[in-house]
Amino acid sequence: MxxxxxxxxxxxxxxAEVGYLADARIAQVVFLAERLDKPILAEGPAGVxxxxxxxxxxxxxxxxxxxxxxxxxxxxxxxxxxWDYHKQLLRLQADEGASWGExxxxxxSEPFLLERPLLxxxxxxxxxxxxxxxxxxxEVETEALLLEVLDAFQVTIPELGxxxxxxxxxxxxxxxxxxxxxxxxxxxxxxLHIPYPTIERERSILNxxxxxxxxxxxxxxxxxxxAIRQIPLRKAPSVSETIDWARTLLALGIEDLDDAxxxxxxxxxxxxxTDIEKTAKDLSLDFFEDG
Amino acid sequence: xxxxxxxxxxELRTMGIxxxxxxxxxxxSAIEHTDLTDSANLRATLGATMIKNSRHYPAFxxxxxxxxxxxxxxxSDASGADGSLDPGGGAAGGSGDDDGLLDALVxxxxxxxxxxxxxxxxxxxxxxxxxxxxxxVGGRYYTYRVLRRIGTDELFAGxxxxxxxxxxxxxxDRRLREHEAESMVQAVRDELEREVTARLVxxxxxxxxxxxxxxxxxxxxxxxxxxxxxxxQVEQAIAPLARKLATRLAHRRKHGRSGRxxxxxxxxxxxxxxxxxxxxxxxxxxxxxxxxxVLCDLSGSMATFARFTMQLTYAIASELSKVRVFGxxxxxxxxxxxxxxxxxxADGLVAMSRxxxxxRSDGHSDYGRSFEEMxxxxxxxxxxxxxxxxxxxxxxxxxTPGERYLERIVERSRATFWLNPEPRRYWxxxxxxxxxxxxxxxxxxxxxxxxxxxxxxxxxxLPTVRRPRLAS
Numbered sequence: 158m159x160x161x162x163x164x165x166x167x168x169x170x171x172x173a174e175v176g177y178l179a180d181a182r183i184a185q186v187v188f189l190a191e192r193l194d195k196p197i198l199a200e201g202p203a204g205v206x207x208x209x210x211x212x213x214x215x216x217x218x219x220x221x222x223x224x225x226x227x228x229x230x231x232x233x234x235x236x237x238x239x240w241d242y243h244k245q246l247l248r249l250q251a252d253e254g255a256s257w258g259e260x261x262x263x264x265x266s267e268p269f270l271l272e273r274p275l276l277x278x279x280x281x282x283x284x285x286x287x288x289x290x291x292x293x294x295x296e297v298e299t300e301a302l303l304l305e306v307l308d309a310f311q312v313t314i315p316e317l318g319x320x321x322x323x324x325x326x327x328x329x330x331x332x333x334x335x336x337x338x339x340x341x342x343x344x345x346x347x348x349l350h351i352p353y354p355t356i357e358r359e360r361s362i363l364n365x366x367x368x369x370x371x372x373x374x375x376x377x378x379x380x381x382x383x384a385i386r387q388i389p390l391r392k393a394p395s396v397s398e399t400i401d402w403a404r405t406l407l408a409l410g411i412e413d414l415d416d417a418x419x420x421x422x423x424x425x426x427x428x429x430x431t432d433i434e435k436t437a438k439d440l441s442l443d444f445f446e447d448g
Numbered sequence: 449x450x451x452x453x454x455x456x457x458x459e460l461r462t463m464g465i466x467x468x469x470x471x472x473x474x475x476x477s478a479i480e481h482t483d484l485t486d487s488a489n490l491r492a493t494l495g496a497t498m499i500k501n502s503r504h505y506p507a508f509x510x511x512x513x514x515x516x517x518x519x520x521x522x523x524s525d526a527s528g529a530d531g532s533l534d535p536g537g538g539a540a541g542g543s544g545d546d547d548g549l550l551d552a553l554v555x556x557x558x559x560x561x562x563x564x565x566x567x568x569x570x571x572x573x574x575x576x577x578x579x580x581x582x583x584x585v586g587g588r589y590y591t592y593r594v595l596r597r598i599g600t601d602e603l604f605a606g607x608x609x610x611x612x613x614x615x616x617x618x619x620x621d622r623r624l625r626e627h628e629a630e631s632m633v634q635a636v637r638d639e640l641e642r643e644v645t646a647r648l649v650x651x652x653x654x655x656x657x658x659x660x661x662x663x664x665x666x667x668x669x670x671x672x673x674x675x676x677x678x679x680x681q682v683e684q685a686i687a688p689l690a691r692k693l694a695t696r697l698a699h700r701r702k703h704g705r706s707g708r709x710x711x712x713x714x715x716x717x718x719x720x721x722x723x724x725x726x727x728x729x730x731x732x733x734x735x736x737x738x739x740x741x742v743l744c745d746l747s748g749s750m751a752t753f754a755r756f757t758m759q760l761t762y763a764i765a766s767e768l769s770k771v772r773v774f775g776x777x778x779x780x781x782x783x784x785x786x787x788x789x790x791x792x793x794a795d796g797l798v799a800m801s802r803x804x805x806x807x808r809s810d811g812h813s814d815y816g817r818s819f820e821e822m823x824x825x826x827x828x829x830x831x832x833x834x835x836x837x838x839x840x841x842x843x844x845x846x847x848t849p850g851e852r853y854l855e856r857i858v859e860r861s862r863a864t865f866w867l868n869p870e871p872r873r874y875w876x877x878x879x880x881x882x883x884x885x886x887x888x889x890x891x892x893x894x895x896x897x898x899x900x901x902x903x904x905x906x907x908x909x910l911p912t913v914r915r916p917r918l919a920s
Contacts (some may be wrong), residue, residue, distance in 0.1 A: 162468070163488065184919065185482070192481045193474070200502060242716045249723055288876075321541035336688045342707035344470055347478075352503045379618070384627035389680075389794065416620050431792040441619040 162188060177206070177213030178362050186349045196307050198292075198327035203333050204395020205351045209328040211288040218327070223281070225274035227295045236302055237312060238276045241269045251387065265316040276307050276320070281368035284324035285346045293332040294341075300342050303330075307345045356383045362396060364434060367403045377414045378403055381440075384427070388439050389431040402426045416442050449479060456515045459658050460498065463507050464665050471498045485650030487516055503666045503685050506897050511643060514649055514658045523780065545632045554606045557632045569639045572598065577644065581651050586660055588645045593730040594640055603636065667899040668709050673870055680753070685898055690763030693905045695916050697768075697835050722729065729847040739770040739833050743822065743859070746775040746806060747813040751871045758797065758840045760901075762787045772829050778808040778814035813843060816850025817884070830857060836864040838889070842875070842882040849881050855888050864888075867895040 163340045165184040169448055172179045172187075178308040179187070187210075190197045193214040205238065217414040225236060233239075245264040252260060272280065278287040287302065305311060308332075310322035332338060332347060354362060370378075386393045394402075402425045411418045420442040427433045436442075453476060460467050475497040482493045491512055498507045524638035537651045549572060556564040573579070576597040577590040596867045597710045607629040612621075616817040648657045666685050669678045746754045760774075765771040765787055786796040809815065830836065836857060858864040868875065868882060875882035886892040894903045 164483070175664070180487050181486075182492040182495075185489050186496045189478050189481055189493060189496060191477060198500075232631075240716070240719075242719055245719055246715070246723060249719075250540070336691050340466075340468075340500075344468055346500075347474075347496040348500045350505065352590055380624055380628065384624050387627060387631075414620065415618055420619050431795070435792060440623045 162191065164188070164353055164402060166206075172210075172213050175216040176365055177209060179196065179210075179363060180354075180358060181211070182351065185349065186347055190347050191327065193347075194325050196308075196330055196346045197349050198332065198338070198343065199349045199351055200332045200334050201351035202353065204397040205353060206396055206415055207329075207331040207351055208288065208350075209289055211286055211290075211331070214284040214327055214329065215288075217282065218284075218286065220286045220327070221273050221281075221285050222286050222288060223278040223326070224290060227289065227291045227293075229296065231295050231299055233302060235273055236275050236299075237273050238261050238274065238314060239271045239325040240265070245269050253434075270314075270317070272359045273423060275303075276312050278305065278326050278328075279310060279312050279320055279322045281326070282323060282425075283415045285326045286330050287328045289328065289330045291333060292330045293338060295337045297339055300339050304345065307342070336444065353383075355387055356380055357401060359383070359396065361448055364401065368399050370407055371412065372404050374406065374414065375403065375413060378406070381414065383418065384438055384440070385426070389430070390427070390435060391429050392427070392432060394426045398426050449484075450476065452515065453479070455655065456494070456511065457498070459500065459511050459515070459655070460508065462659075463511065463662055463785050464668060465504045465507060466601075467498045468649050471500075474498075483742060490516055495643050503681075507663045507665055508561050510661055510663055511658055511669075514645060514661065515654050550606055553636065554599070555605060555612045557635065558610045564638060565635070566643075569636070569643050573640070573647065579644075579647060579651075579684070586658070587607055587648050588874065590644045591637070591641050593830055594644075595637065598636070600633055600637075604633050607624050607632050627906075662871050667902065668897050671898075672894055674752060679755070682756065682898060686756075686759055689898070689902060689905060690768050693760075694738070694764050694767035696905060699738060702828035715789070732743065738768060738835060739831065740764060740768060740772070741829055741834050741836045741840045742771070742773045743780075743818075743836065743840075744775050745813055745815075747777045748812070749843070750839075750869070751811075753839070755797065755904060757867070759793065762793050762796070770825075774822060774826065775800065775804055775806055776813075777811055778817055778820075779808035780818040780824065780825075784825065812875060813840070813846045814846045814847050815840065815842065815855070816848040816879075819850050819853035819857065823856055827856070827860065830860045832860070832862055834861045836861045838866065839867045839895075840862065841868055841870045841880065842866075842885050843879045846879050849884055850887060854885055858888050861891045865890065865904075866892045868892065869902075870894070871896065879894045 162171060165181070165188040168188045169179050169181070169184040172184070186197060197210075198340060199210060204336070211224075214221065232448075244330060248264050248269070249260065255340075270276075276285070278285050292300070292303070305313065307328060310325055311319055313319045326329070353359075356379045359382065360375050363375040363379060364372070366390075367375075382394055382399050382402075402422065404421055405425045406414070409418075409422070419440065420437055423433050423442075427436060453472070457467055457472055457475075469530070475494055478497050480491070483489050489507075489887075493504070494512065495508060496545045499505060512841045525851050548653045549568065552568055553565070556562075572594050573590070576594045579590055580837060586609075608625055610627060645661065646659060654802070664678075666678075669682055671682065674682065708731050710731045714725060714727070717727050717729055718725045742757070744754055744761070754775075761771065761773050765773075772782065773784045773787055774780055781834065783800050783804050785791075786800040786804070787793070791799075866886055870880070870882075872894050873888075874880065882892070882905045893900070893907075895901050895904055
């Protein structure tokens with residue numbers, strides 16, 4: 158292991174150095190994941206920093222990041238490995254005189270293997286951080302592909318045998334909870350639910366990510382966003398949208414958040430017309446007169 | 449530690465949270481890497497290793513508080529602290545010092561001094577809860593007594609006044625203050641509940657208190673009698689389920705050779721026999737776009753449940769494009785427009801109850817007439833690609849059942865599902881004609897909780913064999 162954190166506090170400090178503000182719970186789970194060699198399954202609403210956690214972990218530990226973006230229809234050939242059939246075909250044609258035995262052993266060997274993210278993470282000489290992003294997007298059947306990797310950090314290729322990890326990767330899976338993941342997958346992971354941050358934490362995030370922002374405004378923004386999240390909306394504002402909002406206000410030179418300024422910039426924070434109207438109503442902004 | 453862990457796991461399982469053996473072992477080895485002096489660390493450790501569903505966290509947290517979270521939170525000797533923070537009010541213990549407590553609470557909350565708040569609450573419980581050891585009274589009773597003494601409305605007003613006052617033209621500041629005051633009152637409630645629980649645990653032991661405080665899991669909440677807060681929880685859990693149902697209904701069996709030739713896979717496969725194209729490979733057929741028609745009983749007896757089915761439908765509609773919703777009481781109307789993707793759900797419900805034309809005569813359910821209207825007016829919305837979902841208790845108020853219209857609807861659809869929120873044993877009692885209708889549908893299920901809905905979704909695969917068409 159390149160980095161070995163002694164306590165969860167060190168994890169917190171290490172992540173803070175690269176600009177990721179974890180809370181005590183996140184730090185504890187990351188610490189456990191490293192100690193127990195278990196993957197982290199981070200779940201929570203979109204835009205609260207699940208993917209950012211993996212990126213920050215890679216930066217804090219100095220490891221490189223291997224990323225597998227999940228989507229519907231993802232299969233073995235794109236997640237694990239694939240035989241380079243073009244190359245195999247060429248090899249067959251180039252060597253017409255060769256005996257079958259030679260050829261067979263040859264075309265199913267390493268040079269003809271195309272590494273996909275999971276295999277790449279396993280075979281890497283240097284320890285890596287493996288990010289399996291939006292795992293809830295793949296079908297339940299495809300999830301099974303991941304189990305061997307998550308369980309024992311190994312991949313079995315029928316023609317080559319089992320490939321074990323040289324170095325143990327830190328694995329982070331993220332899910333937006335659009336569907337229930339299978340029990341088998343969850344059992345193998347440490348579960349980390351990341352909710353929306355508290356006002357204090359969001360304020361610190363703003364201070365870190367948008368350092369030019371005046372402290373008074375940051376406080377006001379954090380409080381406003383917290384209030385907006387109390388309203389039942391189709392899509393509550395995420396942390397990344399809060400940051401966008403802060404940057405927008407800064408760019409517009411708005412130094413204090415009054416009714417008009419809020420109403421004019423609400424669309425940065427909220428992405429549905431009905432949500433914007435509802436929020437304006439709840440915060441008693443004269444949205445329509447201004448617009 | 450190990451003993452209390454197994455006891456805790458027992459409690460989790462009793463509540464209905466599935467905790468596997470492997471997960472308990474994980475928790476046990478994770479505890480070795482946990483700093484036990486801070487209960488927050490232990491909470492994170494146990495949560496991460498054993499609770500794998502965000503829906504179960506409220507129940508987990510409540511149980512954790514009882515078992516591990518409360519050590520040292522009881523302040524039996526709070527007099528020193530009180531004296532220093534209570535300048536205006538009388539000495540603690542008198543009956544006229546309510547204002548002193550209120551002011552002190554407001555002070556502690558607005559200055560964000562949590563330890564102070566805790567001491568105050570502890571003091572308040574000692575003074576006002578009137579707890580007696582061994583008395584078999586639930587914690588809620590004590591919490592309520594103290595809250596009544598403090599006065600939540602007065603507390604709210606006090607907080608509003610203490611927070612920075614708004615300038616003119618700053619409506620937003622006023623609303624923010626209200627939001628903050630609300631969450632502060634909630635903080636007082638939470639702290640109070642914790643304190644009371646802590647004392648109960650000291651009195652009776654963790655197991656007994658945990659049993660009396662047990663919260664139903666979201667998936668076990670009875671949808672017919674859910675409270676407002678419970679409904680809110682349920683609604684949050686619905687989206688993943690709706691998505692699953694949508695994909696289930698879209699699912700089609702993979703046929704061997706119904707797609708186009710897949711050149712890449714054909715060549716790839718041929719390498720097994722030295723490049724000879726022996727086995728043609730085909731692309732899997734495209735998944736069909738399912739159409740869904742929902743018929744929803746919106747009569748008074750179904751109000752809570754109807755809200756839930758509408759929410760489910762609303763969530764499905766954001767996954768699939770072709771969803772049509774019909775509401776009925778003793779008349780039927782197309783209510784799809786109230787639940788489009790650009791309409792807020794709550795607004796849609798209000799608009800629907802105001803504008804939709806659901807009542808023909810007396811406003812009691814009339815399934816027969818509703819099915820008839822469905823067939824006469826909207827039969828073109830049902831095709832062999834349509835899955836029909838009917839939700840209702842089949843209580844027809846002894847009117848003409850009109851099952852032949854339902855029969856026609858079923859016959860024309862791809863599959864028809866009936867979800868009845870009533871317990872099975874009440875079916876066919878009184879004015880319920882469930883069997884008459886149910887025997888004509890493909891799947892009939894009792895759906896009263898999220899768990900049952902989940903089971904239904906799990907089983908709701910479409911019939912693989914096409915129903916024999918009745919000659920008309």
